[in-house]
Amino acid sequence: MWHRSASFILDKNQNDTVYPADSVTLTPPPPSSISTPQNPNPNLNRNMSMSAYYQTRAAHHGVVTSDWLAQSQEAATRAVATGGQEIVDGGKSGRAFSVIDEFNNWRKQPDLAEAVAAIRALAAVIRNSEAKTMMELEIELKKASDSLKSWDTTSISLTAGCDLFMRYVTRTSALEYEDFNSARSRLIERAEKFGEISYKARKIIAMLSQDFIFDGCTILVHGFSRVVMEVLKMAAQNKKLFRVLCTEGRPDRSGLRLANELAKLDVPVKLLIDSAVAYTMDEVDMVFVGADGVVESGGIINMMGTYQIALVAHSMNKPVYVAAESYKFARLYPLDQKDMGPALRPIDFGVPIPSKVEVETSARDYTPPQYLTLLFTDLGVLTPSVVSDELIQLYL
């Protein structure tokens, strides 16, 4: 499943065993809650769990379908009933702080990136913690970060954001801050600022990609990425003449939403169904996609269909550009498509499907680095081999 180093696995086991002894909760958690997957929306009817991350993305960018709406209503009522999990060390009765609730609150804002929501939630943990030493604080943060990660195992930028923040905390505590309070307030301040960093990152990426969009070019875009939207917005503001081919992006149909936004900017847009990509590829000058996560090999994990488009573009010698912020770099190394944890998203075909017909419901795929030309990140315009370099610098 997830490719983690040994230390992560050891810590996780310890946390699981330590946890039931310490916690004092308002609503007593059923003892089985630790072993079942911490998924906010288990769909009991069809025995299939839905990826919370893709659910949120659909909420932000997709076209709302009726049965999805019913599922989300169900999820909301269920979340309220269970009330999340207690994270804070035992002994503090009367405090119902839950990092997962905090994270969910932040995540609801459509303009906020996942990693930013995660880091804000962790900042709230620091603020509400009563630790007196850096080690205590670090342990609390580790617990909170692990629970966030296990709550939604499918979101890569969540994991990457948590890891990045934990790494920063460890490094900051190693520097000589004589005063615990000043160190703690510095951590909180930097975490709050991270939202700005993320926003600035999008601006930097948009600026870097301006040179690559020339007058009269045709750009193919897949899925609704806020970063790619920023790139195209800035190009339109700079009065560049270009047109965009936009795939529909089933099953979220986020392409429709993107087409709407582009039409508002007076950019000529043409909608394609996903199968029409190869048909139109010869009139395309470049392909622009975002990324849910950038893996160590330099490949990307993105909405289902990206791999297909990259293959077609590569065979026709069209460049594929990826726009991704640097905090999406994750320590994963998938060797094939099934190497990642499943992120499932039920598909509404519009007609009832007989139950013995299986449906491939995975929401994302992995595009290997040899099909990508360049990565636009806030660290600069990079070739795919940079990613592992950066990760090594950060983690080793």
Next chain:
Amino acid sequence: MVAHGRQCKIEGSQATARQTAELLRSVISQQRVPYTNQAGALIDAVKAVGEQLIAANPVELAVGNIVRRVLHIIREEDLSLTTAAIGELNLSAVSDDENDDDRDGNTTLSAAAVAAAARSTLRPPSLQTLLEDTPVSAAVPQTSSSGAADKSSRSRKLKHDVIEAVNELIQDIVTCHEQIAEQAVEHIHQNEVILTLGSSRTVSEFLFAAKEKKRSFRVFVAEGAPRYQGHLLAKELVARGLQTTLITDSAVFAMISRVNMVIVGAHAVMANGGVIAPVGMNLVALAAQKHAVPFVVLAGSHKLCPLYPHNPEVLLNELRSPSELLDFGEFSDCMDFGSGSGSPLLHVVNPAFDYVPPKLVSLFITDAGGHNPSYMYRLIADYYSADDLVVQRRAIAGN
């Protein structure tokens, strides 16, 4: 030098790079720097001259490269001087005010923390520094309150350091051939057949060095129309005792199956790993890929350009005089532009360069070692600052 550049009197990127560096060195030493923001003044002066130099010879990318490297040197030296000054200041402050531990947060930052932060600002942006801001900027007001004597010694030191670093740069440019040639023995083995196109001084030094180390190998030289510099290279190789075969450019595909390795020079290397090379090189690269022959490019670090080929500033090609293809007088009736019957039917186009995409290149050998094309970004991050990609003076002074 601007006049020389415009008339293309200086040929060859190494000579151009060296002249540029020496010119910028004299600009820096003559520049009067004010007490505050000396680096800004130096950077402005260099940018002003650099703009003119680049405009005079836009095809020669080495000019822009050297200008940007000098700018990067100025920024680096300035930062290291600032951190050294702050470090000294903080150490003295800490020793004087041991009792006042609860003063504002700036002075309680130990020297180690400041140095660590400054080290991170010298490097290009990375994941490690993503969450940090720059505490150095908070500590700068401390230095402005220091004595005047301290500042004047700092200003002289900055110029001195910068000129020293530029001297090192010039030394690197001059010795790049030797450093590349040192690596020849690792790549050329006994009884190999090497193919090259045209004539490049780096390639000839490389081959001579391997010959010195008693490797016996054969060389196929493609003549490199229309300038036929391959003929000169073949003569030089024979003079050194190397078995040489001369072929036309069109024969490359026919002969490539007998070749073990292709070694060529480059005019410039772009940031994505693509190569701008004399015309005909793309042909050789494609042939090498088809027959799985390693395609090795030799380039000194002054040829490494931080721009991408899509950048509108980069002129990918230069059209030279058609007289290299056809003698004046031949076909003169077909090419008579002066006759009143509209434009003539015969055009003669003589492009000077070719673009080789990065996926066709197996290895780059620079004076910093051998790397594959996707690693080029690293060298660029070491040599250049992101602020200098556009060499144009802005109205405000400073970085």
